[in-house]
Structures are given as structure tokens and as C-alpha cells.
Amino acid sequence: ENLPPTRDNDVKVQVRACALSWIDTKLLSEIKLEKELLPVGREISGVVLEVGRKVTFFQPDDEVVGILPLDSEESGLCEVILVHEHYLVRKPEKVCWVEAAGAVRDGVRAYTALHYLSQVSPGKTVLVMDGASPFGTIAIQLAQHRGAKVISTAYSLEDKQYLERLRPPVARVIDVSNGKIDVAESCLEETGGLGVDIVLDAGVKLYSAEDESTSKSQLLPHKHDIIALLGVGGHWITTEKNLQLDPPDSHSLFLKGATISFLNEEIWNLSNIQQGKYLYILLMIPILEDIMEKLSSSVFRPQLDEPIPLYEAKVSMEIVQKNQARKRQVIQF
DSSP: OOOOOOOTTEEEEEEEEEEEOOOOHHHHHHTTOOOSSOOOOOEEEEEEEEEOTTOOSOOTTOEEEEEOOTTOSSOSSSSEEEEEGGGEEEOOTTSOHHHHHHHHHHHHHHHIIIIITTOOOTTOEEEETTTTSHHHHHHHHHHHHTTOEEEEEESSHHHHHHHHHOSSOOSEEEEOTTSOOOHHHHHHHHTTTSOEEEEEOSOOBOSOGGGOOSHHHHHSOBHHHHHHHEEEEEEEEEOOTTOOOOHHHHHHHHHHTOEEEEOOTTHHHHSOHHHHHHHIIIIIHHHHHHHHHHHHTTSOOOOBOOOBOGGGHHHHHHHHHTTOOSSBEEEEO
8 A cells, every 4th residue: 555656676566476485583683674563475476567767677567576585675465566676587478476476485495505505417316305395396396407316205195195296206205204214224225325415404303302392303304314325525405504513423524525505595685785686686587587487398396285365365374484384375366
């Protein structure tokens, strides 16, 4: 309501779909962006209604998709919003609104992990933990598209069946739902004892079994397992921001010449303002364009729930924030 006038570099977008993603309130607090009320929904797709006088990339009626910046004052769950042109790319005609909004964030995470942090290439073996998650699905598809052999873990029988139906097929699905399967042993067996080149985790056990409280944490591998299954020169991409390594862990990684990288897809937004915008234009826009191209050519087939009407957004967001959604939640206008 009562949108301000369109500024020089702003694009006025009529939102057609907005994906809901977990809000990292701790991160926002650390970078002094925490507020009493936080805007919800940053991944949007829609139609351009109006452009500022200095906008060069878009014109009215263009179909676009993008990610609102971390410090955005606006929620993607609005019928009309103003977005700086650098945070948008064109949406291919063949890609529907819901798919575009629902795949863009997981696509950015997958590219950050497998392109910038580990340089996946033909012939490499990639282990994707929890491959049936929305992010895991896109990561598997990107790794396979780059010519890698993919192994994945499943947290339930339903997940296992989903992964086994993927085409091209995953080399091996390791069902860890009963807690009896040794992930390291399975990976070493699959690679002839050489180990995995790239591991993309979905969290790790930080403590002993009796200290773990949630049922999901029981399914996570221990950090020692991941180090054991890494091959020489391997890359471990972790989503565990509080990972702590003991000297023996470091020594094992040293002997293998292996590396650890931390996956934070917000790095494009977290540089200082000028460099951050430079990084976004130079690196993020090509990534977003490539994600849309792969959606258009069906290389990416995202794991989406049924489109959700706006009046159910509050309930859906509560599920997302509790990490209880197994498919990407997208609001359709």
C-alpha cells in the first residue's frame, strides 16, 4: 500500500509467486539487521509494471525472477513491490511462476557449493546428504549435469523411493533412516576405497549420541565419518556454522590434503555495500540466468509442494521456520 515513487534504478514488479525460506534471525542479529518485524519471502517472480529512468535491463511487461537483498525493507508477499534492477533477471517463457520462485534460492546454494567452493567436474564423485530435500535435489541435478557421479543419503523410505526415481539415476542411495547403515563404509565401497571427492552435508553430529536431543540429529553423520569417507584432495562443504574440529580431525584432513568450506549463500549480500553490489552484478546475475536456463531446459526439476494461496502463507511460514517442510513452499498470487 502507498508505494513510494519509482526511483531511477527501481523496477516495479507485480508479484505472481513468492517462495518461503527459513529466516536466519541469528545472522541478521550479527550483522545488525534484526528488527522487531522482519519481511517474509525474498524469492519472487512476476511481471514488470514500470521502470525507473535509469533502468537498462528491463521494460514493462517483461517477466522476471529474483532474490530480494538481505536488508530489503519489503516483503515478497506483496502484490506489487519495488526492486533494484540488479536483483532481477528475465524469466524464460517456458518456466512457470511457481518453479521460478521456488528454485532460485536452492539454485544459488547449489552453485555456491559446487561451482565456487568445490569446482565440481566430470569424473568426480559427490556425496549429497539428504538428497530428497529441495536443496539436495537441485545439488544432485547440478552435479550430474557437470558430469559427476552422485551418491546420496535418504532419511526415510519415501525419500529413498524419490531419489531412486530421479533421472539420470543417482549412483547409490544410502538409506540411513534406521541408523544401522555406515555411510563412510558405503561410500568407500562405492568408490573402491578411494573416497569421495566432494561432500555436501546437511548438518553433522557435534556431540555424542546421548547428547543429541532431536530425532533428526540421530540421522546425521558424525564429523569423523565425513573425514573418513573423504578422498585425497577432497572438499567438504558444510552447512554446520558451529563446526568444531579437534587436532586429530585436522591431522586427518592434513594427511589427505582435504579442505573444508562453509556454505553460506548470503555471502553475495554480506560484503560491504559497494563490493557486495559489485559481486552481485558480476557473479550473482550470471548464476540466476544460468539457473533459469537450466529450469527452462529441464536440467533442474525442483522439489516443490503444491502452490499455496496467500491466505495460508502464515501457517506455511511457521512450518518453514520450524524446519518441518520437506518440499519448497511457494505462495501463488
